[in-house]
Amino acid sequence: MSEVTSSKIQSTRVGMDAAAIKQSILEHLVHTQSRFPDVASESDWYNALAHAVRDRMLERMMVTAKTYKANKSRTVCYLSAEFLPGPHLANNILALGIWQEVQEAVAQLGLDFESLLEEEVEPGLGNGGLGRLAACYMDSMATLKIPAIGYGIRYEFGIFRQEIEDGWQVEKTDKWLSYGNPWEIPRPRLRFNVHFGGHTEQFKDIDGILRVKWIPEWRVIGVAHDTPVMGYGVKNTNLLRLWSSEAAESFNFQAFNTGDYYGAVNEKVTSENLTKVLYPNDEPEAGKRLRLEQQYFFVSCSLQDMVRIYLQSGDPLDQFHHKYTAQLNDTHPAIAIPELMRLLVDRNQMDWDTAWHVTRNTFAYTNHTLLPEALEKWPLDLFKKVLPRHLEIIYEINSRFLDEARMKIHGLNGHLEKLSIIEEGARPQVRMAHLAVVGSYKVNGVAELHSELLRQNVLPDFHALWPDKITNVTNGVTPRRFMLLSNQPLAHLLRERIGCGWVTDLDSLHKLEALADDPDFQQQWQKVKRRNKERLARHALAATGQKIDPDSLFDVQVKRVHEYKRQHLNLLHIITLYNRLKDNPGLDIPPRTFVFGGKAAPGYFMAKLIIKAINSVAEVINRDPDMDGRLRVVFFPNFNVKTAHCIYPGADVSEQISLAGKEASGTGNMKFALNGALTVGTLDGANIEIREEVGKENFFLFGMTEAEVSALQQQGYHPQDYCQNDPELKSALDFLASGYFSHGDATLFRPLVDNLLNGDPYKVLVDYRSYVDCQARISEAYRDRQEWTRMSILNVARMGKFSSDRSIQEYTNNIWKIASVDVF
Numbered sequence: 001m002s003e004v005t006s007s008k009i010q011s012t013r014v015g016m017d018a019a020a021i022k023q024s025i026l027e028h029l030v031h032t033q034s035r036f037p038d039v040a041s042e043s044d045w046y047n048a049l050a051h052a053v054r055d056r057m058l059e060r061m062m063v064t065a066k067t068y069k070a071n072k073s074r075t076v077c078y079l080s081a082e083f084l085p086g087p088h089l090a091n092n093i094l095a096l097g098i099w100q101e102v103q104e105a106v107a108q109l110g111l112d113f114e115s116l117l118e119e120e121v122e123p124g125l126g127n128g129g130l131g132r133l134a135a136c137y138m139d140s141m142a143t144l145k146i147p148a149i150g151y152g153i154r155y156e157f158g159i160f161r162q163e164i165e166d167g168w169q170v171e172k173t174d175k176w177l178s179y180g181n182p183w184e185i186p187r188p189r190l191r192f193n194v195h196f197g198g199h200t201e202q203f204k205d206i207d208g209i210l211r212v213k214w215i216p217e218w219r220v221i222g223v224a225h226d227t228p229v230m231g232y233g234v235k236n237t238n239l240l241r242l243w244s245s246e247a248a249e250s251f252n253f254q255a256f257n258t259g260d261y262y263g264a265v266n267e268k269v270t271s272e273n274l275t276k277v278l279y280p281n282d283e284p285e286a287g288k289r290l291r292l293e294q295q296y297f298f299v300s301c302s303l304q305d306m307v308r309i310y311l312q313s314g315d316p317l318d319q320f321h322h323k324y325t326a327q328l329n330d331t332h333p334a335i336a337i338p339e340l341m342r343l344l345v346d347r348n349q350m351d352w353d354t355a356w357h358v359t360r361n362t363f364a365y366t367n368h369t370l371l372p373e374a375l376e377k378w379p380l381d382l383f384k385k386v387l388p389r390h391l392e393i394i395y396e397i398n399s400r401f402l403d404e405a406r407m408k409i410h411g412l413n414g415h416l417e418k419l420s421i422i423e424e425g426a427r428p429q430v431r432m433a434h435l436a437v438v439g440s441y442k443v444n445g446v447a448e449l450h451s452e453l454l455r456q457n458v459l460p461d462f463h464a465l466w467p468d469k470i471t472n473v474t475n476g477v478t479p480r481r482f483m484l485l486s487n488q489p490l491a492h493l494l495r496e497r498i499g500c501g502w503v504t505d506l507d508s509l510h511k512l513e514a515l516a517d518d519p520d521f522q523q524q525w526q527k528v529k530r531r532n533k534e535r536l537a538r539h540a541l542a543a544t545g546q547k548i549d550p551d552s553l554f555d556v557q558v559k560r561v562h563e564y565k566r567q568h569l570n571l572l573h574i575i576t577l578y579n580r581l582k583d584n585p586g587l588d589i590p591p592r593t594f595v596f597g598g599k600a601a602p603g604y605f606m607a608k609l610i611i612k613a614i615n616s617v618a619e620v621i622n623r624d625p626d627m628d629g630r631l632r633v634v635f636f637p638n639f640n641v642k643t644a645h646c647i648y649p650g651a652d653v654s655e656q657i658s659l660a661g662k663e664a665s666g667t668g669n670m671k672f673a674l675n676g677a678l679t680v681g682t683l684d685g686a687n688i689e690i691r692e693e694v695g696k697e698n699f700f701l702f703g704m705t706e707a708e709v710s711a712l713q714q715q716g717y718h719p720q721d722y723c724q725n726d727p728e729l730k731s732a733l734d735f736l737a738s739g740y741f742s743h744g745d746a747t748l749f750r751p752l753v754d755n756l757l758n759g760d761p762y763k764v765l766v767d768y769r770s771y772v773d774c775q776a777r778i779s780e781a782y783r784d785r786q787e788w789t790r791m792s793i794l795n796v797a798r799m800g801k802f803s804s805d806r807s808i809q810e811y812t813n814n815i816w817k818i819a820s821v822d823v824f
């Protein structure tokens, strides 16, 4: 066997020409799917093709691992409770550079490439922006040749599938693994014990040193499942390693032996429930024990894995941070900080100070939110039940940290309370954000404004203590998936005119500026948009049964449904337009189609009511003959990565209308603009930077600034004043409340309207007038198709900054200090 070199193993299955690929597909059809071509279903062919593509990735993954190991390169571990990669097949074909060849092979087999791609069920292992960002970063790290492992959870059920019944959101279980998953390689031998509960005991070791032993109450086993992540046009193929929970069969032998068979089986079931389902909330689920268990489970497996790989090098553990850096994607994996301390101190007998030095130089923390209710906290009593040893370690970390802070700020205890990792009170809690800040060498926000507000409002005392700790890395998105893959008409046009360099060097889109006034180019640009709108219209028809007109302006808002994102502000504008058209049938405005999409957390009443309101307004407007095609509203169900592929490219207008200071960054805003949509937006999150880049004359701005928002909040906000002073606003609210859109039911939308009139936490009514007026400017601008096209071209030309390659470059330069590694 030792004589068989890796190059001999690779020889037969990895040819990159169409003939070899066709052969591979046929072989997999027979030898993996066990089907003859004449009886194979579309799904069989999909699996055969997926395996053929996978064959061409695996060896790269092995060679990459080998190269990184030989280089002793520093590795980033991206710890994230969510990854939302989207369908793999098309992306992997593009990364391998065999798009043409696969198309040819598939055609020769008499198959339809598009419908094969449609077969794939995407892994919905995330809720929204945060999980998708992790996937974009995995793509960019591989493309930039950064040694990286993504660590997360292999949820058996991902984010629910959204159906719309009678206008309401209904959640269906996402059984994404039902038909198998050709992209993952199970590693059944790569398994770790994870312990929970119980208590701790002190003891003296043989050297007489006082140590702590954790006597846990139960354990589960984590099993690794690896998914290769290929860089674009490079050999580097990194790893996404997701952990799945398994029962520790023999653990409760006691119960088994005493004849409690069902008790023992029950324990197995409980253990395997741990990674059963993704929490479908974009905010933390307050005090859900299983959620804490999930977090600790994947973090513990990941750190044990890192230590295992590290020890293979033979280096001493006190150098661990030179080999690894771990990025905490929000506080969800922040329990990694006490866990690494436990592994070093309890398991490897390291002294506390050395262990703390290692730990503090290992972790960096990304914050993704300013919303106070979204900052994760765990009740002490719950925490103690699940992780008693970790709580002790946190106390120790906290007391040493407060000593340090006391001296440094020369301050009194009152001041220190604000810094403490423990929040005192009737129900004391662990503040995970404070733990993450204290245990990390860098903390970053995800857009300039957000990072500044972190420094000034959320973590001011930490900022005073460590002025260099909080930095900014503005989010980015991958142009491979969100342009090349999902907008092929645009990609073709770009290739003809500026080449393909933009795929890995997005700044080179600048070359388009020279073409922005070229009438011939403008016409081709419009053709591209037209084709994309037709595609969106086809998908909308299939998904909703509704016809939409590609000649109308497509105005799109897709994102999680949240009050702070203000889908209801959009809806009030739509009602206003409707009222204007009813009152003035001759009104000449360009026809518009409003497209919405997005999921609401299943327990979020107001968000679900907003979805119902959108659908109810849509129903009335779409069947009102007076509208005569001038106004249409559709709610595109089950917005996910797959549907996103056809939605972003089809948009003329991108709705980014959160209340200033609430959206940490946003990433959909970038995806739209990269596909030629013009933004209507507030000065929030990355919108500010997008506007700076594309030029204020190419961006539709409205609404209060963050400073104005907090000033208004200070002075006292009275929403009803705004309603009284604006007849159009009053009328829109009255219509919504009256039952006009709800078959006469005047109670249905009452909670929504009351919420706005009595409180309006996201100041929808304040920004309404400025928004509606801004929308009128959009309608005017859309009439001049040449000028509109010019603006659209300039938007794309100037969006280079928002590549996730730029973000990852900043992480590597300013935070991780990691060099790239060539793989041949």
Ligand code: Z15
Pocket: 127, 128, 129, 130, 131, 133, 282, 283, 284, 330, 368, 369, 374, 446, 475, 663, 664, 665, 666, 667, 685
């Ligand atoms: C999530 O998707 C985001 C923040 C969170 O705190 C949680 Cl729990 C989930 C989003 C932000 O809302 C969005 O503004 C940002 O672009 C995204 O994370 C990625 O940073």
